[in-house]
Amino acid sequence: MTRQRLTREQQEFYETNGYLIGMPAIFDEQEVEQLNAGFNKTVGMLNEGEVPSDIMGWHQTSRWQYNICANPQILDYVEGLLGPDFYLWGSEFITKAPKSEKVVPWHQDSYYWPLTPHNSVTVWLAFTDVDEGNAAMKVIPGTHKGGLVQHKIADEESILSFQLSDGTFREDSAVTLSIPAGGVSLHDDAIVHGSPANESDRWRIGFVIRYSSTDVKCDLEKNPNFKAYLMRGEDRYQHNPQGEIPTVDFARPESSKRIRKR
Template identity: 25%
Template sequence: MAQYPITEEQVRFYEENGYIQLHQVLLPAEVEWLRGHVDRAIEDVKTQKLNLGPRTDEGYTKVFLQLVNIWERYPAIEEYVHNAKIGEIARRLTRSKFVRLWHDQALIKYPRDSKATAWHQDTVYWPMNEGGGLSCWMALDDVTVDNGCMWFIPGSYKLGALESVDLGNATDDSILAALPEAYRARKPVPMPMKAGSCTFHNGLTLHYAGPNITEKPRRAMVTIFMPAGTTYKKHPHLVGDRANLSPGEEFHGPLFPVIARE
């Protein structure tokens, strides 16, 4: 996959807002290829009754079907997740010497009886002492407000870690109501985009996705990166529990490969 150029202005936008939208990062053929392999994983989960996510309760699966670290199981997904095109963008945005993979996740928001992904931050679920981790949310379908595109509150990462939200049982947006006035006044920004375009967001940036009120599933492939110097904090997590690291130790090892370096 060829490099995707990132300008200094884009890095500054990310630093100011804690997210950025990038168009046509994958070519149509690359999207089709990736979508095909994600579909295969979804099919395997259904036919083989695999459990690849953190939760299977109804409240959570109405938000989305979440398949975590499928790169370990599917060589094509490994190829995608390890490709320096996406990793290099994450490295540039964080001005880091290198970035490691934290984990991947396919997120499928099914139509009908679909629930919103409540406003939340990611970092509060991660076993990390630092806050620089960031996600690449790659649209595998054209995404709109109606099928559950991402929304961000600009600059909200500057608030630091807030309360963690139970995504399966969240019934309101109380996390927003509790924000300082200056942030409550900020307009959330929706991120509609074509398949093959993506957003990157800092793990502390408040984000949301509405319910899918269309007739088709909304598929996204997320790759999460950690900048150099990210250290392990003891905190229960599907992937982190396999890290075999001591609190305070810098992430390393085959579960967290370096994806791009200076």
């Protein structure tokens, strides 16, 4: 595709609502096949007892994943929201097999992250078509402006550790982020979002990438493995340790179990 910048209208929509969809797919059908071949190869590297949603932060060891995170079109979109100076720091697969009962409970990302100030964008890259039928992510527009809300320990079927209590937001205004395979959505770190169980007979595979502007500092006592990879511009703050770009296409960190703090 020809590279595109976000329009002023798209930037304003994001600012008001805390998310953005509707951009043309970044990867075409053949590229999506290659993405899924890479995903399958990565899943083949999981240890016994690990599941695809344990693939977190492997952009630090896998050049294949790092290159996806550094895709120029993805970075153009992020630049349109965070400005010229920003870094990559997180990635994970959030997958749901057909008929999976796993849910991502309603939550705010920044409740989890020891990052200050709150100035981060998540790119949700669809490896499969995702829609209402196969548990696409939902957001509550505008909730990124309401500040952080207290979370409670999550229910057993949850992929995450914490969730919002009922009554802290209006679920009836939720918007489903349908995305074609190879496309992305963008969301703010404070927006309320989540996704239901996958009742369909289709896989639902998302690769989630986190970026922050260079003024954002991580509390390393809370996240000692945090590494910043400058993606655009310059890092005048030097707040965070810099990561080394991986050289091997498919390699994994020693341990990778998603920790559910209970």
